[in-house]
Amino acid sequence: MNLPVTTYSPESPLRNPLKLILTIFADIWSSRELISMLFMRDLKAAYRQSYLGYIWILLPAIATTAVWYYMTSQGLIEVKKTTIPYPAFVMIGQIIWGTFTAAFGAPQLGFNGGSAVFMKLKVPPEAFLANAIAKIIFDLLVKTVLIIAIFAIFWNELTISWTILLVPVGLAITMLFGASLGLFMVPLGSLYSDVGRIVAMAMPFLMYTTPVIFPLAKGDGLAATLMSWNPLSPAIEVTRCWLTQGAADPNLVFNFLLLLPISLILGIVGLVLLRIAMPHLVVRMGM
Amino acid sequence: MSSSSPTSDLRSPTSSSESDPDVLIKVDNVSKKFCRDFKKSLWYGLKDTAADILHPTHKSEDAKLRPSEFWANQNISFEVKRGECLGLIGHNGAGKTTLLKMLNGLIKPDTGSIEMRGRIGALIALGAGFNPILTGRENIYINGSVLGLTRKEIDAKIDDIINFAEIEDAIDAPVRTYSSGMQVRLGFSIASSLDPDILILDEVLAVGDAGFVVKCLNRVRELAQNCAIIFVSHQMQYVSNFCTRVIVMDQGMPLLDTCNPGEGINCYYGQMKFMGSKSGTGNAKLESFEILQNDTDLGSDPVINQGQDIQALVGFSVDGFQRQFIVRVFIDDEAQTPIIAYPLIDHTGDIVSFDSGRYKVKVPLGEIDLNAGVYSFMVAIIDDDSQTIELRESGIAPFSVVADRMMWSKVVRQVKVDFEKEEI
Numbered sequence: 001m002n003l004p005v006t007t008y009s010p011e012s013p014l015r016n017p018l019k020l021i022l023t024i025f026a027d028i029w030s031s032r033e034l035i036s037m038l039f040m041r042d043l044k045a046a047y048r049q050s051y052l053g054y055i056w057i058l059l060p061a062i063a064t065t066a067v068w069y070y071m072t073s074q075g076l077i078e079v080k081k082t083t084i085p086y087p088a089f090v091m092i093g094q095i096i097w098g099t100f101t102a103a104f105g106a107p108q109l110g111f112n113g114g115s116a117v118f119m120k121l122k123v124p125p126e127a128f129l130a131n132a133i134a135k136i137i138f139d140l141l142v143k144t145v146l147i148i149a150i151f152a153i154f155w156n157e158l159t160i161s162w163t164i165l166l167v168p169v170g171l172a173i174t175m176l177f178g179a180s181l182g183l184f185m186v187p188l189g190s191l192y193s194d195v196g197r198i199v200a201m202a203m204p205f206l207m208y209t210t211p212v213i214f215p216l217a218k219g220d221g222l223a224a225t226l227m228s229w230n231p232l233s234p235a236i237e238v239t240r241c242w243l244t245q246g247a248a249d250p251n252l253v254f255n256f257l258l259l260l261p262i263s264l265i266l267g268i269v270g271l272v273l274l275r276i277a278m279p280h281l282v283v284r285m286g287m
Numbered sequence: 288m289s290s291s292s293p294t295s296d297l298r299s300p301t302s303s304s305e306s307d308p309d310v311l312i313k314v315d316n317v318s319k320k321f322c323r324d325f326k327k328s329l330w331y332g333l334k335d336t337a338a339d340i341l342h343p344t345h346k347s348e349d350a351k352l353r354p355s356e357f358w359a360n361q362n363i364s365f366e367v368k369r370g371e372c373l374g375l376i377g378h379n380g381a382g383k384t385t386l387l388k389m390l391n392g393l394i395k396p397d398t399g400s401i402e403m404r405g406r407i408g409a410l411i412a413l414g415a416g417f418n419p420i421l422t423g424r425e426n427i428y429i430n431g432s433v434l435g436l437t438r439k440e441i442d443a444k445i446d447d448i449i450n451f452a453e454i455e456d457a458i459d460a461p462v463r464t465y466s467s468g469m470q471v472r473l474g475f476s477i478a479s480s481l482d483p484d485i486l487i488l489d490e491v492l493a494v495g496d497a498g499f500v501v502k503c504l505n506r507v508r509e510l511a512q513n514c515a516i517i518f519v520s521h522q523m524q525y526v527s528n529f530c531t532r533v534i535v536m537d538q539g540m541p542l543l544d545t546c547n548p549g550e551g552i553n554c555y556y557g558q559m560k561f562m563g564s565k566s567g568t569g570n571a572k573l574e575s576f577e578i579l580q581n582d583t584d585l586g587s588d589p590v591i592n593q594g595q596d597i598q599a600l601v602g603f604s605v606d607g608f609q610r611q612f613i614v615r616v617f618i619d620d621e622a623q624t625p626i627i628a629y630p631l632i633d634h635t636g637d638i639v640s641f642d643s644g645r646y647k648v649k650v651p652l653g654e655i656d657l658n659a660g661v662y663s664f665m666v667a668i669i670d671d672d673s674q675t676i677e678l679r680e681s682g683i684a685p686f687s688v689v690a691d692r693m694m695w696s697k698v699v700r701q702v703k704v705d706f707e708k709e710e711i
Contacts, residue, residue, distance in 0.1 A: 003311075003404040003405035003406075003484060004404070004405065004406075005402060005403070005404050006392060006402070006403045006404075006407070007400060007401065007402050007403075008389060008390075008392050008395060008396060008400065008401040008403075009395070009396065009399070009400040009401070010395055010396055010397050010398060010399075010400075012338075012339035012340070012342070012343040012344075012345075013339070014339060014340060014343035015343045015344055017343070033432055033437055033438055034432040034433060037428055037429050037432045037438075038429065038432075041418055041421060041425065041429050044420075044421060044425070045418050045420040045421055048420050049420065114416075116412075116415060116416070117412075117415045117416040117433055118393075119393070120393070120411055120412035120415050121391070121409060121411065121412055121415055121433060121434070122391050122392050122393060122407065122409070123433055187336060188333070191329045191332055191333060192329065273336075273340070276336055276339045276340055277332075277336045279393065279394045279395040280332040280333075280335050280336045280339075281332065282388065282393045282394050283321070283328070283332065283394050284328055284329055284332045
């Protein structure tokens with residue numbers, strides 16, 4: 001009889017990094033059924049107690065767009081002229097930015113949601129993280145309704161070009177970047193609640209240094225500098241351009257595509273980090 | 288998954304698998320530190336994680352305690368073979384849960400190594416991950432999946448799971464409408480439908496109604512035939528029934544490791560501290576209390592074989608002009624629930640009353656047909672007239688009763704029977 005042998009010892013799992021990475025991915029692969037069941041569970045449970053149901057996925061973006069449209073149309077706040085109609089600009093910016101923030105929060109959210117389980121049972125925590133990310137993809141699919149609506153309203157002011165096929169790629173990279181950054185925060189954020197609070201405070205500010213509400217600032221003021229250094233600016237600018245106008249500024253596209261390898265590396269490092277931290281987290285959180 | 292080489296350099300990594308293929312659990316000199324101070328423990332957690340990242344090849348066998356740390360487990364070694372059941376017993380805080388978490392791979396040992404062979408099933412957190420809004424049926428799939436069952440396996444087992452849990456009628460209702468008993472039944476039913484090589488049971492039989500507990504016991508016994516079991520319970524009847532070996536834990540260390548469960552249970556009971564209590568008016572005083580056998584004082588903490596005859600010599604004094612007092616002696620169990628009352632009567636069958644004075648009374652306690660366990664005495668002295676309780680003292684003269692077997696009752700009375708076989 002050849003039974004699989006599992007050994008637990010004080011050693012760092014990083015002693016054999018390649019094996020650790022392979023184990024993580026093998027565990028994620030073998031928990032794909034679990035991920036799909038968790039996803040279905042959350043989907044079924046999420047809006048069972050709600051009258052509006054899935055409409056709640058759409059409402060935040062609509063509300064923000066309405067607020068900014070009101071403020072600019074009434075002249076309360078002046079925004080530089082955007083290349084596409086302002087409501088479309090804000091709405092699409094919101095959807096892309098929302099994808100990033102949701103992806104950034106997803107690892108911690110999934111971790112917290114599953115902690116009751118994997119603090120007591122031997123279950124790959126990555127399954128719960130993957131479930132949280134699957135939720136974002138689902139939300140994005142629902143939000144295509146908003147994009148279709150925008151195109152229906154501003155049909156004569158927006159251009160549909162072949163680059164629209166690149167939009168899923170743009171969103172995927174944005175999401176991957178957010179998720180890999182968020183993954184990094186999980187071990188520390190699970191030990192100290194300060195991390196979550198700082199993030200909650202910093203996120204809105206971060207939004208104003210990306211072209212979500214305001215177009216890309218030009219010149220050499222502080223806002224322009226912050227925006228040009230913010231790695232999310234190209235993500236939003238390029239994806240929005242692909243969706244509504246066509247080919248984007250090649251420089252921005254290059255900067256944007258650079259996020260892909262960075263995210264992949266960060267993501268793998270983040271997964272490894274989480275695995276190393278897990279037994280230490282269980283001691284502190286689950287006893 | 289193959290094993291990484293064990294920490295201990297004393298043996299080669301392959302030696303264990305060569306020695307005995309039936310050894311499924313091998314725990315070798317395992318220790319684990321915990322920290323009492325929560326803030327410090329978070330900081331240590333961060334440091335330990337950092338050390339794992341920065342010095343991955345460094346031998347982190349660290350046998351030194353940092354400030355505020357203590358050994359939650361220390362120097363634990365054992366092996367469990369297929370078909371064996373190891374009972375882990377000990378009082379709260381003895382380190383059983385910590386050890387289980389290490390066996391389950393949730394936390395790492397600080398020294399030593401653990402080798403687990405085969406599929407591991409844990410009946411620990413019954414119903415972990417139940418979603419109250421979803422139906423029982425939906426939750427079976429999710430919970431089963433958490434426990435490592437595939438959708439196909441669950442499809443094949445779902446009817447058995449529902450039948451075993453006895454919730455056919457409620458299976459399509461949300462789990463939040465279930466009683467706690469129903470949730471536990473469903474949880475047990477799902478968790479026990481695995482076919483593990485190693486089974487970890489943590490206090491799972493402490494819940495549910497008596498009828499279901501019997502079903503659970505039979506299910507566990509069924510599973511036990513083909514796997515190695517680690518069994519944690521505070522209920523010694525179960526330990527006595529299931530375990531082929533017992534480790535008594537105390538303050539993180541094995542106090543006793545024995546293949547005689549009875550001996551282990553006695554040791555566990557021996558650790559019990561009786562918190563006696565004393566109250567009353569002060570008019571009565573217990574002077575002495577001795578346990579005798581054939582007129583010999585057995586001393587303190589005596590061990591009595593089940594079925595032996597013992598006596599108590601009770602010395603007390605009562606004080607009160609023209610008052611009469613009655614004395615009652617009780618035997619309490621380990622939870623200080625009275626098991627036997629001994630009203631003191633005279634030759635005519637009347638309750639003896641004592642007037643003011645000092646007495647020594649020899650009380651024949653008869654045959655001690657109590658279940659194995661620890662017991663103590665309680666003495667009450669009451670004013671015969673006003674029924675005022677002048678003295679009530681419990682936790683007196685603790686003693687233990689030993690027997691080859693534990694029964695599921697407080698009193699064990701062997702009876703001789705006559706019978707005849709009826710021809711049908």
